[in-house]
Amino acid sequence: PHRGGDLRRGGNRVSQQLQPGGASVPDLLLPAVQSYKALSGHCCRLLRLEAMLLVGSHLAPVAATSHVCEEVDSMELHPSLGALTRAALRSSEDLTPFLQPAKRAYVLGPIAVAAARGIMWLLPAIHDISSMGVERMIRALSLLQPPLTSLVDIESSSSGAVAAVTASGARA
DSSP states (O other), rough: OOOHHHHHHHHHHHHHHSSOOOHHHHHHHHHHHHHHHHHHHHHHHHHHHHHHHHHEEEEEEEEHSOOOOOTTTTGGOHHHHHHHHHHHHHHHHHTTTSSHHHHHHHTTTTTHHHHHHHHHHGGOOOOSBBBBHHHHHHHHHHHHHHHHHHTTTHHHHHHHHHHHHHHHHHOO
């Protein structure tokens, strides 16, 4: 009888520790939760860096191309710009189920700004450019921004963004 009483008391202590008000279980889980949050932050920063590298790798061929063009040629965009938009949309659709909206905005939000700044930084590196080439770059900026800025809210407008990329890819 005495031993049964001890077991009940021990069982009560364990059940008290497992209840939400108990201090032992949350104290045990706190390091794991903090480690998970730190890992999550590192992963988001790496995904953001990968997105910036994606922009840079797709913009590099644009600088190597001659931008001395006629009026008819100024309507065509460099193929890597359409590829950038498609790759960014594909990445956004792949990441959407796994990232909360705030983290998705952190990872994908700067892509449009990076593309615009990248094109502006490329202009001094382009030695052969005419006024029609400048118009082509302006057109590229205006066509890239809508689909790239829609990456953050891709859930509601994925078909519209894909249609815009397809239309701009047809012109390129």
